[in-house]
Amino acid sequence: MLDISPYQLVIASLLVIFFKQIVGKVGKEVLEENGWRLYTTVGQRLGDAKLKELGNRRAELAKIDRERKSISAQDEYARWTKLNRRFDKLSGETEKLAESQKDRKAQLGRALGVALFATTSLPIWVFRIWFRKAVLFYFPAGTLPYALEYVLALPFVPTGGVGLTVWMFACNSVISSLLFMVCFPFQASVPPPARPTNEKEDKTAPTETSKPATPAS
């Protein structure tokens, strides 16, 4: 049934593990939020009435907010108050509409979870069960010491070859290291902290301001 070549298995497992690591790095919650945003955008274009109304109200809310921030409350108080009242009313209505879409959002979250499972965890389990004794590739002779080749061949593969277990472990290790190498330069640097000074010492030290004023002669 699953008649694929060893090299296809190598690449397929590498891509699945890479995708799984990316999902783990990004986070499932972030993916759900973005998925929902995409769904609402596409849903509006496809003509979903409620989503369209929600989108229109959000756009109007953003427009009112921009207008309100662009004018001064002191100079144009009446207009600002009117805009503020409209904004509050509209934000209340938008929230109610968004609440009604919660069930749909939860359904989308569940669907996304199933999709992620089907594309990341399920293939790995299928490969591990179906191809557990497959030799993916052999090292050229003499490249690595015999002891190392023996360990890398565990548990089912002849010495000199690499099986799926070791291959998946190696892929996980390398991909996580590469992700670390790519992400670390974008991480905010932490400066060395400044040791706090003793407030009591500062208070007891004489200062110019604390000296009593000399009486005028």
Add this chain to the structure above:
Amino acid sequence: MSTELSAEEKKRILRERRQAKMSGGKASSRLNTILSQGSSVNSEATSVLDKTTDETKETQKISPTVEEGLNAESNDVFGLVDRSALSNKQSSPVAEKLDNNAEDMDQLFKQILSQNSQENGSNDQNDVLSSLMRNLLDPNQANTAAPGADSKSSEKEDEYERQLVEYKKYQQSKVKFIFLVLRYLAIFINFTYHYLTSEGDSFKSSSYAHFRLNAPATIQKSFITYFITFETVILGTYFVLLSRSEALKGVTESGIILKGLSLVSLVAPKVEHYRPLITSLLNYAELLWMLIADVSLIVVIFGVISGF
């Protein structure tokens, strides 16, 4: 009204008579008489009133109302004493005495705890507990914290310690990043050199087993020789940094194993002797994981080129 007064007068007269009997060292004999009533065994108890210790001297200094109350209580075998009236009289001086005793005990406890905490380098009993909790949560904070009596300065110190831990973690990540780049570069350069200079398919991996029979011995062995040399130099440098640098050391000690050791050492202090050994083992374990990660890279590279 007249009956109440006469009843009160009767009580007062009874009290005075009993007091007269108690004075002059007769309290013990009266006590033994009461205790021996109805039994064949004669008791030889000594009444508290007859004791010639400091406590009795203090009791003699008590105000008359208190003394009266104490005597009345001790004499009231049949429950004739009006306890409510007594308690009203007794409440303030006796309560004061009890409060004073309680305050003395509190001061005594505070002195004991402050002595203990001063031996540990702190001046506040709360700091003993807070240093314990800090030791559990993060050994770095316990070692470097200087808890002060002022709450504001201790908050600033805590904030400083937190920032210091964050800084050390960032420094460790930075060092790991640098060494990771070095290791991967060394492996890629080594592999690329041998792949380009090898004859035919001698340095290629394949899903076919017969590829293993075609390789001349020299090239493959030099690959592993260079690999071991680079790994020894790079990992050796990292180990020296790990064992000597204060920044890297502090973060290693915040790991879960050493935190567990700190918890266990609270119950069994002898376990603390093994801390340097366990720290060394953890450093070696980190080196081993780095070596395994580098071998994994070799496996992945050979795996990817196996299809070409």
